[in-house]
Structures are given as structure tokens and as C-alpha cells.
Amino acid sequence: MAGSTIGTIFRVSTWGESHGRGVGVVIDGCPAGLELSEEDIQRYLDRRKPGQSRFATKRQEADQAQILSGVFEGKTTGTPISILVLNTDQRSRDYSNIMDVYRPGHADYTFDAKYGFRDYRGGGRSSGRETIARVAAGAVACKLLESLGIEVTAYTKSIGPWEISPDRFDLEERDRNRLYMPDAQTAAEAERYLEEKMAQMDSAGGVVECFIDGLMPGIGEPVFDKLDSLLAKAVVSIGAVKGFEIGDGFEAAKACGSHNNDPFRVGHRGRVIKTSNHAGGVLGGISDGGRIVFRAAFKPTPSIARTQSTVNRQGENVDIQIHGRHDPVIVPRAVVVVEAMAALTVVDLLFQSMTSRLDRIQKFFGNNEEKNSY
Amino acid sequence: MAGSTIGTIFRVSTWGESHGRGVGVVIDGCPAGLELSEEDIQRYLDRRKPGQSRFATKRQEADQAQILSGVFEGKTTGTPISILVLNTDQRSRDYSNIMDVYRPGHADYTFDAKYGFRDYRGGGRSSGRETIARVAAGAVACKLLESLGIEVTAYTKSIGPWEISPDRFDLEERDRNRLYMPDAQTAAEAERYLEEKMAQMDSAGGVVECFIDGLMPGIGEPVFDKLDSLLAKAVVSIGAVKGFEIGDGFEAAKACGSHNNDPFRVGHRGRVIKTSNHAGGVLGGISDGGRIVFRAAFKPTPSIARTQSTVNRQGENVDIQIHGRHDPVIVPRAVVVVEAMAALTVVDLLFQSMTSRLDRIQKFFGNNEEKNSY
């Protein structure tokens, strides 16, 4: 148990179920002095909000973030920030028929196996609504990173067989289409594909790609808390993620060393740069000063309208038909969740890296002219 | 910093550099009463030992494990187990020429950026020798798991473009060839491929696949410490790993829900089974009682004999030629490292799962007829 906390210094604990009274998060370890408002958080929550397009669940939630602590006169105080999002639209009736039946591809059976029973209303803690808390915390992490010149950007790379073309890549296009794809043509094709899947009472998966710019070299802790290993943990912990790649990922396994090694060169102002980025900005688990690039593979939405074979709690083979409101694809709403998990990971490792060198620590404390003697 | 520890209850801390006095590990949280000898550990270390084939570095190390604490009269005592492997063959001279030059694809530059300087002898802490400590700890974890009926098995799935065929899969073959491939024909083809790469002063990558059998359902902690997210962290923390997949992985992103959902059925003795395993044995981050299947993508060995472009510590563009002893492919020696990281992850989550239900806790303590009153 006790798996609902992530981070060592910037520490995030989430709570809440799909059809309980709400979901929320406590952030402990956010430095004092960051300007923070409920609007800052709302902007991120709105990006994952349901009910915004044909391809997202019809459930209507205000998803209004309330900051309950840790902010005073518009700034963080250094004490825990508690953020609450009340559940307002919770038609539990929809789920009564699946109370005793294990939905394929869902966590119903495994929660029962683990806890002896479960909150069967809409998946309870295993619902996608759990990610609201991640996004709320991620919004704070992103604001922190921006104040240090670091930016996290994710988008839909593919849906089903439809993958964006590097030639047509246009980040601004991302926010213009409902699939968060930075390529209008592929987005249009993917939309048609999704409509087809919906007509077939089926669903689709896809890939989210994310990059991080402005990260200084030296971030990541050998040997277990490497930047890429903690990104992998954070990203794979998102429901429905089945794969993670950094840089060239599985392609690197087929490449030769002479191709895969990124040559170093002296760049502008004497900086060390690389002439390619197969590594995805990480060497030995530590950021190399270049762009961090990673990908997450999402499985198709498990809730499909088609009749499926399963068993019930009484141990009988039964058929199941899942009604209710479900996205035919999770990916577009998951884009901001991936950004959130990346930001949480980077902030925490950034803070950890502050103690890697004695000279910097001495300078840090030497500058604070506050030494006192009694 | 402080990244050299993994696990919450079964806690493993590693130390040591390639050319220092040795490498080692402290395991805290191993239960008392496990029979454990140095031979148990040696068996695993021997599987990653260099100098065993043409495709492995010529460095000759005894790699002899010594147990310094935590075992008494052949059994673990419940106190920390300290395991030491001395470095015996450390030709540091080999590395003097790369002292001031950053090898492409290595952690030389990032260690310097992080720490201000580095132990340049053979990669120091970023060397593959660091994995000795993982394997030693993994040997203990595997023994523990076996005593509970759980088995971890990994093998080489592919090297470069050569991937094993499901039709020819033969696990016993794995230990007969030098590439740890459970398919003799592909192994032969991959050997030829590696010889070609060596002749070209180049190197290759590959994929390791791992499965875990006998794991009861209910293991894994929502929402951040899921079984798959912690496997991802553990596996991606291995040097040279660039990708992780659970179950169908990136293929799932292209599939439809109707295909990807694994139907449940009632099996032998009323057990809940699935008629397919696209999920890889994990639902909602919790084991479902089926086989756990995951893969790790390894990049090609970065040390290649070919001349490469890079920079030195003085900020000049230079050429580098890497001499010394290096494997043209890491994958075969990494197989046991993958098993080790999987075992460490599973043991820790298994122990965490013991407190998921009050009824089981009550039974646990009720059975111990040792309550005392003063």
C-alpha cells in the first residue's frame, strides 16, 4: 500500500475515487514564493476535462480546483498545498449492473483480489478521474519549471495506425484540433478512424510524445533514480500506458553504435552540444543539456459497447455489455497528464541535484547573510 | 543524490566503481530464515561475468561474492546483508587517454556536469560493473521468490535485426548458446551479425524479454507504485536501456479494444483466468494472477573502436579512438541483470501487499501465539 505518493523532495500525494465526494492532492515541498492561483491550476485541468468533443465522455464535470492551504496573499508559503476538486456529476446508477462482474481490460478483478472488495462505482480509484489530481499537481510543477526557464510539451503522436508526419509538424496546430495532434492532416485522418471505431462499438489506442526544453545538464541520480528511469515510472503509472521510450527507444535496439552515438561538438558560447539526439537528452541517466524526448504507448479504451466474455464475483462465466459514457480513445485527454507526470519528475530531480557539489552548496549558504550566534 | 537505493521494505543500496576497490550491496529488509550461501549469489554473478565468450569483454575478473553480514549458520538473520565483490583486474592505464575527453554515448560529460569532476577510470560508477551489485541482490530476491513459488525468467529476444521466432522458442536452448537466446537458429544468425559488426569496428543492441510465473493476483500499489510502473523504473535504470514494454506494449497503441481486452474465464478449480494476455499480467497496475511479460530495449554498446567526433574538458573539438576491452553487444550479459531488477521489484511489492486487507492482518497476528502481558 501507500502507493499514492510520488517524489522525494517535491512530494505529491493524491486521493479520491470516481464517484466519491471528490479527488484531490497534497503537494509537500513546494518552495515558498511561487505565485499561484486557482486559475493556474484550472488552465491545466480544463485540458483534460471531459465533454469537450465527440471523442470524449459525455460526463459533465465542472472540475473546479480549490486551493485549501499553502497559498497566502497569492504566493506559496512553503507549507503543503492542498487542492480539492469536488465530484459533481456522479450518476452512480450507470454502474450498478457491473457491480458483480469483472470488466475485461479493467482493474475490477485485480482490485477485488487485492482488497477483498472494491468501490465499483465507475472504477473507483482506478478510474481516469484519478488523473485530475496528477494534473493539478503538475500545473504547480510546470509553473515552477517555467520560473526556471524549463518547458514541458506533449502532444498526440499517433492514434491507431495514424501517426503524425515530421514534415508537417506544427506545434500550434496541436491546440487547434480535438486530438491534440501537431499535424492537421493526420488529425483529420485519425478522426475518421475514430468514428469508424465508434460505429463498430470499438476503441483505439495511441502514442503521446513529450519533450522538455531548457533543462540544464546534470539532472538525474545514478543509479536507480536516473532521469529516464523516474520518467518511466511516472509515465507508466498513468492508467492504460503499456510502453515507454526515451530517445530512439526500441529503434535503438536495432541500430549500430556508430549510428546511435550522438557526437559532441562545441556550440554557441562554448557550450557542449550534440549533432544528433538518439539518446533523447539523457546519458547515464543524467540530462545532457539537450532536449529530453520520450514517448508513452496507450492501450485502447477498455470500455467498449460490444458484448464481451468475462466472469462474475460468484465465479461464473457471463457476458457483459458496458453502458455509460466512455471515450473511444484516451490519448488526447492524456496529453496533459503526460506533461504533468514529466514536470513532477523533473522538479523533484532538479531539487535533488542542488546538493551534488560541495562548492555550490558552500556558495548557496555563503550568500545567505543570516548566520546568527546566540 | 541518494539515488543508489531501491525498494521500500526489501531495500537495496549499491556502491562501487569500475576501477575502485570493489563493488557491493547492502540488502536491508530480507526476512530471517532464508538459507543463503555465497554460492547462491555466485551462480547469478557467473551469468553476467565477462570473459566467457568472444562477444564479451576480455577483462578477467574473479567476481567472487563475499557475504560480510546478515547470515548466521547458513541462514539470513533479518539484519542487513552486506555483499562485497573486490575488483581484481583493473588495468587503469587503458583509460588514461580518455581522461579529458567525453566519449560519445557515455556518461562522461553528464557526470562532469553534475559533479564537477569524475572518476574517469573505466566509467567509474557509470560502468557496467555497477550491475554486479544489482545481480548479487537479485540473487537473494530470486531465492526468496522461489521459496514462495514465483519464478523470474529472462532471455535475449533480439540482437540487431535478428529476433527469435515464437515457433522455435525453446527455453532450454537459452543456456546452451552464448547469446542467451531460446532459439538456436536465430542465435546462429545473430552471432554472424555480431562478427560482422566487430569487423566493422561497430556494435549492436537488442531486446531482452522477461516473464514472471507464479505471482498471485493483487500485487502492485495504485496509483504511482503500480507493478508495471515500478518494473519500468527498475528496468530503465539499467544502463543502456532505452525502452520498456509490458504485455503488447507499443503494439497495443495500434490495436482496437475488442482485440486488446483479455476476456476472463473460469479456469481449473474455479480460478479466474484469461484467454489471452495482451495486458502482460497487469490490470490497473496490479498483478492478475497470470504470467507477467515485459521487454527492455538495449542500445548498442557505445564503446566502439571507430574514430568518433567529440569535445574535451577544455572545450575543444577533438577526435577520439576508444581502446580497451568492450563487448560488441551488452544484451547477453544483461539478461541476468533484467531478472535481478524484476525480482527486486516483485519482492518489495509482494511484501507491501501483505497489509492490503485487515482480515489477513488479523489472521497473521492471531496465529502468533506470542502475545504477552507484563
Add this chain to the structure above:
Amino acid sequence: MAGSTIGTIFRVSTWGESHGRGVGVVIDGCPAGLELSEEDIQRYLDRRKPGQSRFATKRQEADQAQILSGVFEGKTTGTPISILVLNTDQRSRDYSNIMDVYRPGHADYTFDAKYGFRDYRGGGRSSGRETIARVAAGAVACKLLESLGIEVTAYTKSIGPWEISPDRFDLEERDRNRLYMPDAQTAAEAERYLEEKMAQMDSAGGVVECFIDGLMPGIGEPVFDKLDSLLAKAVVSIGAVKGFEIGDGFEAAKACGSHNNDPFRVGHRGRVIKTSNHAGGVLGGISDGGRIVFRAAFKPTPSIARTQSTVNRQGENVDIQIHGRHDPVIVPRAVVVVEAMAALTVVDLLFQSMTSRLDRIQKFFGNNEEKNSY
């Protein structure tokens, strides 16, 4: 930062300020199946509630606990339990005059030094209201312990110079007087003493004693996470605590070994008992099956009506007079806080102890007839 979480398996994260929107706690790692209602928590909160006696602050708070997650159909689900207590009576005006002045004996100056500014309303996070979250979590821990036959009991041992007499010790008396003293005569004397202090615009301290009954031997983790060291941490973390003793405490430092050693004897049903308890139930940091006994020393309430010398944020010497509502003694309301911290510590160590022996682990998993194969 990140100091608002306690526990490894039974993990408690608190948040909230005196005059923000509320205070709360997230409990992660509570096993599924514990019957839990808001009334269970309220019973404990009511014991620390202000406004109940002459010696407690006049502030009137409903202090109503709301369970926002983790409980379904009257039972814990194994997922995080979020408990919220809204602040309802927050006359912030009272504190405006101390906005720029550091109250002696308070954390005003140190919070400013740490965070650069602070929420000056009523102490913010350093207020005694922070303990509401501890007590709410402690109520859950106590309920868990009771279901395992373990009971935690605290009471006021002394106020100022007035200490209870062992001869008159009567636990039922504890709940009959306003000072939580299990000795009516001393309570009456202490009441007179407190009235005197109030008339002098002064305050008093005191000692809380706590014992834990029913704890099985074997609880506590050598060498840093001993039962007594974690009790010390938990108890000293309560605001105003300046000392901690286990067993004979500082008296033991004056005793001889021949007196201080507790002889073992064979007791009822062959149990190992001791004929004295100078150790307080802990040997080598591990419970010995006897009663755990410890004490906490509380300093006098720092808020006194008398004029005091101090400095302001502008660095000038000034006088300060503290108005507002303050207890002349903290101790009676702190009794339930001590119980809470003891219970949190014991639950967590109890859970950790479940993996100390392989034979018990094997039995635990062997009993679960749920192994599955795919």
C-alpha cells in the same frame, strides 16, 4: 521541505493552516475492511476541541471531520482516506497587530527565516490547529490497533509542579476532570495553580504519560527505526514538546545496572514476562511484550498576556502584548495528540514487522488459495 508526511507503510500526510480554509490529512496504506465512520474520528477530535473548559481557548470551532475518500459502504477500501476539517471561526483581525512582530517562544521568526515570509494569521502552519490532522489520522490508527487487541492510553501526569500520585492513580478519573488527570486531588490542585497563573498573565507546562497495552513482542526495526526512536520522533514533533522518555528515562541515567535490568521470568502459559519494567517495554528498540510506557514534556504556552521584549521584521527592538484566545496550558488538549502519534507509530511498525520471518511470510501467502496460472 516535504516534512508533512510520517510513516512508511501506514503513511499520513497532513496539511492546513490555522486561518486558511481548513486542515486535513490523507492516510495512504490503511488496509481494506476496517469499519470507519466520521463519528469514529469525531470522538477523538472532540477530545482536543477548544472551548470546552476555562483553561482552553475561547475559539469555537465545530471541528467537524468529513471523510472525502477511501471509505465505501462503511468500510475502508484500501485506497487513500482523505479527511477534511473546515475552519469556521477564524477571526483573523485578532492577529493583525503581530503581523510584523516575532512573538517570543513562537515560530514566527524561524518561519520567516526559512520561507522569506509567513502566513501570520494565528501561527499559520505552526498553530496548534495543525494537530487536528494528527488526531484525525490517529483515530483511524487507534481503531486499527483495537481490532488487533492493542490499546493506547495517555493522560496528564503533571502540570507545573503538580504531579499525580501513583497511590491515587485512577484511570476512570481521567475523563471526569478537565485536565485529563487520573488523580482527582492533584487535578484540583493543578486547577488552582492554573488560575493563579492566569491571574498573573502567565502560563504553565506539564507532562503527558502514555502507555500501550497488548503489543506483541518483536515490533520495532533495528537500528534507526526502533520502536522507541520512532516514538521519540513522533512525540517530539508535536509543537511545544521539549523532552521524551521511555521507561525510567532520565532516572535510568542515575540508576545502577543491577536495579535497572528487568529480570525475566516464565509467566502464565509459558509466556516470557518481566518482574519490573524500567525499560518501558522496549529492549534493543524492539517491543518485549510488556506495557510500553513513555512520557512527553510540554513547555508552557508561549502566548501570554504579559508585555514581552522582542524584535520586528524591520529589525527593531519592540515590546509586544499578545491578545486573542490562548490556553494557559496546552497539556490537557495534547493528551489525545500524544495518543494519536503513538498509534500512528505503532501501526506503521506493526505492519513493517510482518516481513521479519520467512516462515510467517510463506504461511501468509500459502493460506491465500488464490494462486492463478494463465
Add this chain to the structure above:
Amino acid sequence: MAGSTIGTIFRVSTWGESHGRGVGVVIDGCPAGLELSEEDIQRYLDRRKPGQSRFATKRQEADQAQILSGVFEGKTTGTPISILVLNTDQRSRDYSNIMDVYRPGHADYTFDAKYGFRDYRGGGRSSGRETIARVAAGAVACKLLESLGIEVTAYTKSIGPWEISPDRFDLEERDRNRLYMPDAQTAAEAERYLEEKMAQMDSAGGVVECFIDGLMPGIGEPVFDKLDSLLAKAVVSIGAVKGFEIGDGFEAAKACGSHNNDPFRVGHRGRVIKTSNHAGGVLGGISDGGRIVFRAAFKPTPSIARTQSTVNRQGENVDIQIHGRHDPVIVPRAVVVVEAMAALTVVDLLFQSMTSRLDRIQKFFGNNEEKNSY
């Protein structure tokens, strides 16, 4: 289990038993660039070394520290520092007669209760030799602190009834007498007292006092990881410690607020100082810039030559006579252990405090002109 690690950023894991092959420690999170040699560690180990006086065990151990990793060319590299001290004088025979008998005041019974059996040779992991690892790590922490202008100093305050006089306090005297007492007259009296106890086949306890100078204000994390609560944990985790006090400790419980509050004043260069130090340098769990003062109560050595009543593993009442080499008082050798635990605690909290304010973080990263773009 897993109790052998302490610290969040500066993380220390110890291992080893009294009569195994050695004891040791792994320090993870020590910044790069600290000059460190085996002599630095030896100086601290020599202060706790046995065989130095009539009042310390006759056991002769070289207690030679070897640094196995983490130091290169005389400086720490930022990677884990592994320190090993081999056991060289281990007359196990001495302990054969207590193999099946529980020594009163020792952890024999509780280890058996916890683990099912124990390493009975000299107490195994519960032996005082375990503190070698604490002292070795503490030596590194002290060196780090000194490089930041912070000094930790402990001494024997009392032995049995003999307590040093404030009037005769002379820190230099501490290192001149065998009891580590900064008062020659009391030391002489205590020596006579100890000889008496030895003649009576008995033992004595005592109190160690420690202060920390030069610590900047702002160190300590509310609410659970306060400076004083973590000092309490660290100090009470030392075997034989039964009490902890910060500042006036238990005396504060008897005082009035008007006496106990330390008035603030403007001091030299505008610094905030206090005109008394009843608080011991901590307000709200955060350092106030003044001297930190705390005390630890040690119980009398449990190993005494006198016949004692106890039980054996077979559950029979028996008598026991303990032979072997034992100190009649632990306190003098524990002084350096207290310093070590204080230093470990302070370093860790110092590092944690570096992220308490955004402005300082921005300055920290802004100063590093190493940002790179790919």
C-alpha cells in the same frame, strides 16, 4: 525491517554484527568535492575505540576504516561512499554459554521474538559495535558541516549521580580525562564512583550533552521532520538511550511561560538574537540561529557480572552470570556517537532546506552558466 537507513538526501545505511566479518556503512548523497581520507574517519573511530581505559572493555580492535568507494584522488565524487571496518578480535567462545539464555536488559529475547533466532555472538546486530558505522558516517557529516562553518560538540554531563558544574565547565578538559567530562573535579569523583560500581559487580549510566554552533536559522521541516524531532529519533536510536531533551527539556514542563520564553533582541550587525536559550535553539522545529542544545540519557550497562534471574529459550527460569569484557559505563565512548547522530541529522536537514524558497533556487540555477540547448 529496512530500519538500517537514516536520512532523506544524505542517506546512511549501516550493516554488520559484533562477531561477523565486519561492520560498515554506505553513505549515499554526499556531495562531490569534499576532501576525505581514511584518517578523517579514523580520528572519530579512535574516540569510541575500546581498550583505552580501565572503564572500557578489554577487547582490542584495530577498528581500521577502509574507504572502498566514492573517493577519487582525495575527494568525494558524489557517488556512494562505502566504508568497511573488519572485525579482528572476536573471541566468540566467550558467548557460548549465553546462546540459549536471555540476558536481562539486552535485546536477546526481543531479537528472538522478532526473527525466530539470532546471532548470539556478542549481541550480533544489537551490539555496541554497530555504532562504529554511525561514527564513520558521522565523521564524514562533521567534515561537511565544518566546511560550512557548523560545529558539533558533545561531552559527558553526568555519570550516575555525578554531574558537571557549570562553574567549572572547561571544554578543553573534556579531552584530558577518560570520561570525556569538561570538568576535572567531577570527572575524578565519577571515576571513584565507577570503581565502586565495578567492585560491586555493577554498572552505571549517565547523560551526554551536545551543542551545535554556527547553524543558520531556518533548518528543520515542519511538521514531522522538525530539527528537534529528527534529533530525538537519531539520538534515541542509539542503544541504551532512554531519554532526550532539547533546551530545558523536562524542566520546561515545570516552568512558567514568562520565564521559558526567550526574548528576542537586535544583536551585532542587526542579527536577531535571544537573551536566553531555554528553547535550545529550536522554535517550531526550526533552528533560530542560536546554539542548539540537547541531552541524551543513557541507562547503565546491562552486562554486569552479578548473578541475575532470567529465562532460557526452552522457557525455563534460570540464573545467569555474564562473563566477557564489558564497560561499567557506556557514556564516555558514546559521546562521539551522539556527535555523529547529530551531524547526520543536521546535514540532511540542511540539504533539505535548500529548496525552501523559490528566489534562492532561481539564484542557484541562474548562477550556473551551463544551460545548453540542443
